[in-house]
Amino acid sequence: MNAPARLTLVVLSYRQSTTIDAAVASALGQVGIAPIDILLSDDASPDDTHARMLAHAAAYQGPHRVTVRRNPVNLGIEGHINTVVEAAQTELIVMMAGDDISLPQRAARVAQVWESSGKQLDLIASDLVDMSAQGEDLGVLRVDDLAQWRSVKDWARRRPYIVGAAHAFTKRLHTRFGPLQPGVAYEDQAHLLRALCGGGACTIAEPLVRYRRGGVSDRMREFSGERFMAWMRRLNRIHVALHEQWHHDASLAGCLDTVTEATEREYQRERFIAALLAAPGAWARWRIALQPSPVKTDWRLRKALYLTWPGLAAAIRAGQSAWRQHRHGGTR
Known part of the structure; x- marks a missing residue:
């Protein structure tokens, strides 16, 4: 399999032993696009999250290229993201968390929208399915239509609502602005301003991620x-x-x-x-x-x-x- 990957789908995990199986399965189950790079990355979890990732990768026989990595020490959200951005071999990076589930068409839809823009867009968001900690779907979470924000001045008038669990961005944002600084846990908000300073952003008005409740805020x-x-x-x-x-x-x-x-x-x-x-x-x-x-x-x-x-x-x-x-x- 020598064709270049069209994007990298990153699964970020930390202490998510009970949810990582479903998250990884959803990443490996992406359809309508091949090949893609799938990067399973663990932030030095003390449980068996990393071992479960390794087991899924060893058993996988599909069309995508799968890499499993683990930070030697816990880096936190921004450090973990900086590390996987550096490791990614494609320009477009699609993010997901180890307690969420990407719908099967997610990677294909994001790639389609990005490529239709002439690969100019620097951030692509989507709606989400609100999911309970137990996996019950609770309805659709709608985010703002980022096409209405064409410049930093638009952002200054009103900052849009998006959810970091369902966004993709380009590697060139980190090349231009550098890595995320220590403590920046709202990476979607940092990436959005960067995108509006560059190639712009858009929203796919359909849910592409099942977003699990139960994080720190909950x-x-x-x-x-x-x-x-x-x-x-x-x-x-x-x-x-x-x-x-x-x-x-x-x-x-x-x-x-x-x-x-x-x-x-x-x-x-x-x-x-x-x-x-x-x-x-x-x-x-x-x-x-x-x-x-x-x-x-x-x-x-x-x-x-x-x-x-x-x-x-x-x-x-x-x-x-x-x-x-x-x-x-x-x-x-």
Whole structure:
């Protein structure tokens, strides 16, 4: 089999022993396109996720080229993505997680759309099927039509909604802008801005991925004071890192002023939260909250209140989550 692969389908995994079999099977079961490179990559899982990947690859006899790799140490989301992008041998890279399922036509549809654009598009998103942790389909998750975002100015007016579990991007985004910086867990948001600085983006208006609930954001619905603080620290680190990534990429693309103007308000808020989280105690936290700041006073005081009494914040978040579940009949 000497024909060049048309794309690389990457399965990213970490501690997903219970779901990896279905994820890998869906990657190996891609139809309507051959050959493709399938890269099964494990981020130093302590369970048997990697061993299961190896077993699937050894038994596979289909048309696609399968490679299994494992990071010697855990790199986290951004480090793992940087590694597989470097390892990929094709320009187009389709991403999936080890707890999701790609529909059989996914790779073929993404390749068709990309090639129809003259291989100019730098990011392709799609709708998803919302799936419970137990594998029950709960409906379709619609994402924004990225064809309506033709420039960074469009992005600055309103940032579109996409889901990283169902996006593909080009390797040249990493060649032009460099690897994702430490802490950038929202890789889809980083890739989207990069794409709008280059070849553009589009959405395939059909579900191509069954997207399993049960990730970190879902587990954090089990709110306690301690878990609330851990959730706040993690979320703040991710948001600050994303803003810094946007600034870095916008500077390289010559649109830093546009991006800064569009994001400065929320970036100021994230830096304020970071300062509260770093404060050594309640009095230090309230001194920070009461200092003059471009962040609105009522917002500052509310965040200081939550971080001083996280048990109260946890109860409020739990109540909000329960109310949303009630309003939507138990679904998102």
